[in-house]
Amino acid sequence: MRRTLLSFLLTATAALPLSAHEFSGKDLEIGHPYTHPMPSVAPTAIAYLTVTNTGTEPDRLVAVEATNFEGASLHRTEIADGIARMRSQPDGIVIPPGETIAFEPNGYHVMLEGLGGDPIELDETFPAVLVFQRAGNVEIVINVDPRGAGISGGDHSDQSDMEGMGDDPNDHDEMDEED
Numbered sequence: 430m431r432r433t434l435l436s437f438l439l440t441a442t443a444a445l446p447l448s449a450h451e452f453s454g455k456d457l458e459i460g461h462p463y464t465h466p467m468p469s470v471a472p473t474a475i476a477y478l479t480v481t482n483t484g485t486e487p488d489r490l491v492a493v494e495a496t497n498f499e500g501a502s503l504h505r506t507e508i509a510d511g512i513a514r515m516r517s518q519p520d521g522i523v524i525p526p527g528e529t530i531a532f533e534p535n536g537y538h539v540m541l542e543g544l545g546g547d548p549i550e551l552d553e554t555f556p557a558v559l560v561f562q563r564a565g566n567v568e569i570v571i572n573v574d575p576r577g578a579g580i581s582g583g584d585h586s587d588q589s590d591m592e593g594m595g596d597d598p599n600d601h602d603e604m605d606e607e608d
């Protein structure tokens with residue numbers, strides 16, 4: 430059933446002129462998952478999306494699975510004393526009812542780990558699964574968008590200013606593990 434719905438969504442969104450795409454789960458709307466092109470030497474890539482909780486109960490994003498990569502994890506970039514550091518989010522990310530959590534540079538992001546020597550190229554797509562405490566698994570597709578493009582509506586219109594911070598794979602060296 431879910432696979433049928435996903436096929437339908439893929440077919441439907443493929444016809445749209447814009448690259449914006451959406452997915453949904455129980456009481457959840459997932460907006461435009463995307464990453465950027467990366468060279469084959471890059472160890473990691475970063476993906477962004479939005480999660481809107483249309484229900485009346487909080488949900489919690491607890492994990493991400495992306496089989497094209499060695500691993501995928503939930504991170505948050507925090508800036509302290511002018512230094513950006515990534516922290517893993519072992520307790521997941523709470524999505525309060527009626528709210529949208531935007532994954533964006535200098536905030537939450539999905540870390541895609543172990544590119545395996547394969548560059549990430551424009552217009553590739555990667556299947557992934559968001560695992561929620563209440564809604565369960567929500568299948569999504571991560572697009573590869575040009576840097577600085579932003580989607581219609583300007584949600585990410587400032588992302589080019591952030592280049593070199595959130596998108597720099599070397600930032601990952603500074604990640605503080607919290608276990």
Ligand SMILES: [Cu+2]
Pocket residue numbers: 504505515538539540601
């Ligand atoms: Cu990260």
